Amino acid sequence: MSLSRSLQQPQDLLTQTAFLGALCLFFATLEYLFPKPVPFFRIGLANLPILLSLKILPFPYLILLSLLKVLGQGLINGTLTSYVILFSFSGTFLSLFAMYSVHRIPGLSFIGISIVGAVFSNAAQVVLSILIVFGSNASYIIPYFFTMGLISGTAMGIFANWFSVKSEWYQAMINKQLLKIPEKQNLNNKNTLRKKSKDYIATFLHPQIRFFIGLLLLIPLFFQEVLILKLIHVLTLGILCKLSGKRIYYIYFLNLLIWITIFQLLSPFGKVLVDLKIITITKGALFSGFNKSLLLIGLVFTSLFSVSPGLKFPGRLGGVLAEMFYFYEELYSSKGKIRRKSFIADLDLLLAETLNAPMKGNNNNTNLLSPSITLDRKKAIIFTVFIFLFYYGLLLLGEFL
Secondary structure: OEEEOOOOHHHHHHHHHHHHHHHHHHHHEEEEEEEEOOOOOOOOHHHHHHHHHHOOOOOOHHHHHHHHHHHHHHHHHOOOOHHHHHHHHHHHHHHHHHHEEEOOOOOHHHEEEEEHHHHHHHHHHHHHHHHHHHHHHHHHHHHHHHHHHHHHHHHHHHHHHHHHHHOOOHHHHHEEEEEEEEHHHHHHHHHHHHOOOHHHHHOOOHHHHHHHHHHHHHHHHOOOHHHHHHHHHHHHHHHHHOOOOOOHHHHHHHHHHHHHHHHOOOOOOEEEEEEOOOOOEHHHHHHHHHHHHHHHHHHHHHHHOOOOOOOOOHHHHHHHHHHHHHHHHHHHHHHHHOOOOHHHHHHHHHHHHHHHHHHOOOOOOOOHHOOOOOOOOOHHHHHHHOOOOOOOHHHHHHHHH
């Protein structure tokens, strides 16, 4: 791949920031796979794009990227109005300020910068856990926090070092250039483009209304405690995704279900169902694993359903948020293109394709922000009423079971 046009204009920097914010959200979904000692603890995978951005973005745009990460995670995970957002905000920004302060020290690699960021992020979480949640009892988990911070910070730093050397896309971004996709590789991806399914819901429902419906559907998803009803909730969300023209990778979600459940079984509690000596399967841990798996899958499905071409929010920040969600959807739907044998080459191609596409021949991004169809209001009202009655009906039913 070769370089195309230069990235020097403020709008280019905003687009890059939105794209890197989408990468933060993508990594944040992966982080849910790992068990946490307390609900708000984060390993920090979502900070990886911020770490890499230290050599790409000016400091004001790094602040914007961090804000997009916090807001995006809060919207997708449903934690925007909970105390968890305080931990995310403080950890993200303290980590950013720490990493930015040391990133120009001669000889300091991404490993050292990442460790500094992880330590400061964990320090913020510890302080807030003492002040808000656990009080002085939080001192018992401090060693675990900082041990995990050192391990995860080192791992991310090693990956960042390797990626920064091997990736043509990253080198192009450092040099303020777009990576041009060779015509042959464009041709290889035409079949993928042709297979894109029709978005039936877009024929009658406005993108903004769809997004806010998705946000309100997070309430019954989070508060549904009956496992079979949560399963019905998630399966029907999957149907909505298919009607929205979204591609669903069933093996990916099956892996989520298996691995999250296995992680939960490592901390057994409740009635013992099977004792395999190597691992004890308990009812509490098994149900917890299924519940967390369905919650994560439901969050992804809700995001896929909610985000569609044409989505925009008021104001300049709203426009950047909308573009970030668009990029997130594109990254998720295209992740199947990455193969282990050609990981860097495939990842470079995916990143270049996703970042380049909205900028081709349309600086105003009208393909993202301007629906070109006449909407059927009657269908929209019927659909909206049915959706709320169904999902909130499931939630009420769960209260009586």
